[in-house]
Amino acid sequence: MAVLNRLDWYDIARDTNWTPTYVAESELFPEELSSAFGLPAEVFEEYDEPYKTTYPEYVKVQREKDAGAYSVKAALERSKMFENASPGWLSVLKLHFGAIARGEYSASSAEARMVRFGRAPGMRNMATFGMMDEIRHSQLQLFFPHQYVSKDRQFDWAFKAYDTNEWAMIAARHFFDDVMVTRGAVGVALTLTFAFESGFTNMQFLGLAADAAEAGDWTFSSLISSIQTDESRHAQIGAPLVQILVKNGKKAEAQKLVDISIWRAWKLFSILTGPVMDYYTPLEHRKQSFKEFMQEWIVVQFERSLLELGLDKPWFWDDFLHEIDEQHHGMHLGVWFWRPTVWWNPAAGVAPAEREWLEEKYPGWNATWGQCWDVITDNALDNKMEQTLPVTLPVVCNMCQLPINFTPGPAWKTRDFSLTYEARDYHFCSEGCRWCFEQEPTRYQDHLSLVDRFLAGQIQPPDLGGALKYMNLAPGEMGEDALKFAWLDEVRAERLKKAS
């Protein structure tokens, strides 16, 4: 029997629009859930999804993807990757699974909102596949780390992290809730699928896959690059909407949502992806620097696509380019210093050869961040370990929820971008984070940062011990230096060599 080509029947099969007779259009697609900027139904009739698939194709392709990911896992289960991996690499896995796995369920609910409330049939159709994709991502990323739980309790945080008030988790949740959980269908298509998935997820799921392959962790490399093949498809839900909004006089609205998501994703990635690429991944396995990956994926590829679809560069683009050189070094230093407050073991990544690499990739590193690490290194060499550990909490931003920090050194200028709104003082790390707040203050105003909660007396006793308890971090879960300071041996050897 002759089979029609997909394109010969696709449109009629997926065109599920009808004229409602029992309820008004506005009840079928309430603005709160469709968030279509008040545009009428007919403008969405132009929506044509660029990356098409059908249910039979989807089932075949997804089956093959899963067979691939699971067979790589099965084949390598006896390879002793866990036993042979550097402690820094295991920290990459712990951070990734904890911050990502359960967030995929939020992404699935966001896709489900587009399935039901998306205004265009093609959008609803692609989001149906996207919704199933995200369930796959949750399940894979909970199942894969589970094999390590019996060996290392920190891997339990793959499941547990989202149920805690651990500070990095508060930051991740604040961002994901903003772009996935609390936006209507069109909003989610812009913030999640367009800005986040066609842009930033490439960093975490492909850039990091390159490092994983270099580090010999083929199970992880194969898993995350397979996940990104789903993202690559359903991320295309947003592009046709951008064009429709631009064409119908809603460019400013679309641009604003895309800009919010880009800025907020950037801040999260400066702590999630930056430190793991430039400090935790063993030096010999680093495929590129974090900045080089950012350039490849976000500047050359993603930024170009904004212009293609009729949007502009975000207003903060110069700040952003400046920050990709610097911000993650401060995040890394903070995470390492406050290591008891995270569920992974941060690798300092500042042995002599690593510092040389950092200086080469980020000229000026030694004169700025390097100076801070000199002090830490000297204290550790003198066995003054208490000097390398925190006694209190850092000031965090009321938008990204991350420690406020700037590049140290001669040009050091700590700035607090503050704002008083309805008699409450807010503190932000940057113009970008303050701007996000100002776009919709009522959306964010009631959230308390970890420091706000501390000051409000919610954390008892009001000291680091009380904060660790509040964050659900038990002994055996709290982070410590990944190499247990073995890197000091290289520093000693270097200093001896210089002295002789």
Place this chain on the structure above:
Amino acid sequence: MNGTRNDIANAHLNNRVGPVLRQGALAKAVAEAAEVDNPDKTITIDDKVAYVRISTEGEMILRRTTIEEMLGKSFQMYELEVELSSFSGRIENGSEQIRFYFEKTL
């Protein structure tokens, strides 16, 4: 890639299009097919071990039959998705060919 601030500021002004594929047999076949199906273009292969970035200027066409020939076994166009982790430019995926392109030239 480790360019100066000025290079980075202008790095988005490019017209590179094409697939980013997970490493493996299909990525190799597609890289070969890209040469055959786009005879007037220079195809760049950037191998990042875990993934391979195959790109050219402005537009790239990949035909199902060419990939099939390079693979040496039957191939359906939709099967490309199994390895297609990302791509530059816009996409148009049909049953007989897939096209990556930009409408605007910068």
